[in-house]
Amino acid sequence: MANCKTLLASAALSLTLAAPGLAQDDSAPAEVTADTVVATVDGVDITIGHMIAMRETLSDQNKGLPDEVIFEGLMERLIQQRAVSLSVDEVDKATELTIDNEESSLIAASKVNALASTIAVTEEDLQAAYDAKYADYEPVKEFNASHILVESEEAAQAVIEELEGGADFAAVAKEKSTGPSGANGGSLGWFGPGQMVPEFEEAVVTLEPGEISAPVQTQFGWHVVKLNETRLPEAPELAEVRGTLETELWEQKLRAEINEIVEAAEIDRADVSEIDPAVLKDLSLITE
Structure with missing residues (x-):
């Protein structure tokens, strides 16, 4: 097929x-x-x-x-x-079922599109969602760090000694780091908990701003880490998250409309507890 x-x-x-x-045809177009x-x-x-x-x-x-x-x-x-x-004199079972599914899908999609066009998210909706989401906002500390990645612990220790001797961290990173951030002086920018591999994060959280770590081993190699600064970000303004909230609210309202239709339908679910879900792989049931 x-x-x-x-x-x-x-x-x-x-x-x-x-x-x-x-x-x-130069004549006037037909209606x-x-x-x-x-x-x-x-x-x-x-x-x-x-x-x-x-x-x-x-x-x-x-x-x-x-x-x-x-x-x-x-x-x-x-x-x-x-x-x-x-x-075709007679449509086979597989085609008949496919047509039935596709017809149902197209009609349902048409209905959903019609529902979607009627959904509106008001300013009141947005403000209420914003207030609910950020009313109990607790800032999570973020870190700004740089690192120098090398292949061995000995190389990392040599880098530390060079830095302790007064070398500029960014200059050493550009010269010796094997990581992609080396070209940027080792800068990793801002990141929060869970965004770095565990060993790296554990080292960062123990540092004070301006402090340089002992050699840190991860799956990528050996790191010398410098914590530049930390911050506790404030809750975003409504304008910053308006698009995200609007999409979330719109989807919630659409799901509510669809759920209402489903709940109003008379649905009789058969007992399928004895049916092996793997039966759906058996094409012979609809092709014989």
């Missing part, structure tokens, strides 16, 4: 790419609606609406083709599909 779909799609794509331009018929196959109409819907499934690259090429290519593709589908 998948091979047949691929064959039909490939043939249609060839038609799309090779389709000649439609003849130019067109979604129900305007462009072809009939064995008594079944193909309409502009069918073509518009199919165009939406094209890749961005194919959508960039000239309108005339797309129009003729899609018409030929729809004619092919309709002719082949009408030649």
